[in-house]
Amino acid sequence: GNSVTQMEGPVTLSEEAFLTINCTYTATGYPSLFWYVQYPGEGLQLLLKATKADDKGSNKGFEATYRKETTSFHLEKGSVQVSDSAVYFCALSDPTGTYKYIFGTGTRLKVLA
Amino acid sequence: DVKVTQSSRYLVKRTGEKVFLECVQDMDHENMFWYRQDPGLGLRLIYFSYDVKMKEKGDIPEGYSVSREKKERFSLILESASTNQTSMYLCASRGLAGPAYNEQFFGPGTRLTVL
Numbered sequence: 001g002n003s004v005t006q007m008e009g010p011v012t013l014s015e016e017a018f019l020t021i022n023c024t025y026t027a028t029g030y031p032s033l034f035w036y037v038q039y040p041g042e043g044l045q046l047l048l049k050a051t052k053a054d055d056k057g058s059n060k061g062f063e064a065t066y067r068k069e070t071t072s073f074h075l076e077k078g079s080v081q082v083s084d085s086a087v088y089f090c091a092l093s094d095p096t097g098t099y100k101y102i103f104g105t106g107t108r109l110k111v112l113a
Numbered sequence: 114d115v116k117v118t119q120s121s122r123y124l125v126k127r128t129g130e131k132v133f134l135e136c137v138q139d140m141d142h143e144n145m146f147w148y149r150q151d152p153g154l155g156l157r158l159i160y161f162s163y164d165v166k167m168k169e170k171g172d173i174p175e176g177y178s179v180s181r182e183k184k185e186r187f188s189l190i191l192e193s194a195s196t197n198q199t200s201m202y203l204c205a206s207r208g209l210a211g212p213a214y215n216e217q218f219f220g221p222g223t224r225l226t227v228l
Contacts (some may be wrong), residue, residue: 032215043117043203043219044156051215089155093215099144099163099207101217105155 002027006090006104011013013080021075021088021107023064029095033057033066033073036089044089047075077093080111114214115221116140119204125226132191134223136204144207145187146217147171147179149200156203162187194227 007022025033032051038045048057053068062077073090087106094100120135138145143164148156148171158171160179168179176198180188187206191198201224205217 034216036219041122041221043221044205045215045219046216049216077190099146099169100158103156105153 002031002092002094002102003101004090004092004102004104006088006107009087009106009108011107011109013109015111015113016079017111018031018060019075019077019080019084019109021090021109023073023075023104025071025073025090025092025102027092027095031069031092031095033064034091034093034101034104035062035064035073035075036091038087038089040086046048047088081107082111082113085109085111117204117206117218119202119220121223122221123226125228126191126194127228128195129203130191130194132194132225134189134191134202134204134225136187136189136206137185138187138206138218139185140206140208140218141156142206142208142218143183143184144209145181146205146207147177147187147189148203148205150203151200155190160204161187164220173207189206193210194225196227199225199227 003026034049035047038046048059050057050066056065090104117138147159162168162181178190204220
């Protein structure tokens with residue numbers, strides 16, 4: 001079946017450090033891939049998405065590239081800020097077109113000033 | 114902007130009570146979802162509604178029911194609350210057309226504690 005595996009946290013970085021949060025997936029077919037962010041006390045917000053192989057999603061300095069050959073969608077940011085402290089979720093939508101989404105377990109990021 | 118609102122941010126109930134969680138979206142989305150979020154488990158789908166009066170069980174429907182009488186409103190019902198239903202509940206909606214196709218929009222969540 002479909003699944004998403006993302007790196008366990010927490011990830012603690014200093015301000016202006018480089019961020020990578022790994023995400024790999026298993027799916028039959030070609031799912032759309034998403035990164036969502038959850039700030040403390042809030043619901044999830046879409047951060048970026050990619051709908052086909054080699055697509056790069058980007059938003060607010062974050063990027064992720066849909067890599068079909070490695071079944072990965074790693075999240076990167078060149079210089080993190082304290083305000084990026086949040087929980088990040090990788091997700092995929094069912095490639096067969098049903099309503100189902102599969103979420104990773106989330107990675108907590110803490111950025112220190 | 115798509116807005117998904119949930120009736121309460123925090124709720125405390127007693128074991129055995131009937132609990133209603135309400136969700137409203139303002140973008141005329143066809144699809145609506147209820148998830149629960151627990152540490153280490155990510156998001157798990159409780160129920161899905163693909164249109165008014167239409168519903169489908171998700172991965173963990175036991176102990177829950179839903180109601181969708183109007184397109185904008187999707188209610189989650191805990192028939193008899195139990196302590197193992199203490200969790201964060203997230204509602205989401207999704208449109209089936211336009212540039213945001215296939216994106217889910219989430220509400221702020223309801224943190225439910227059952228004593």
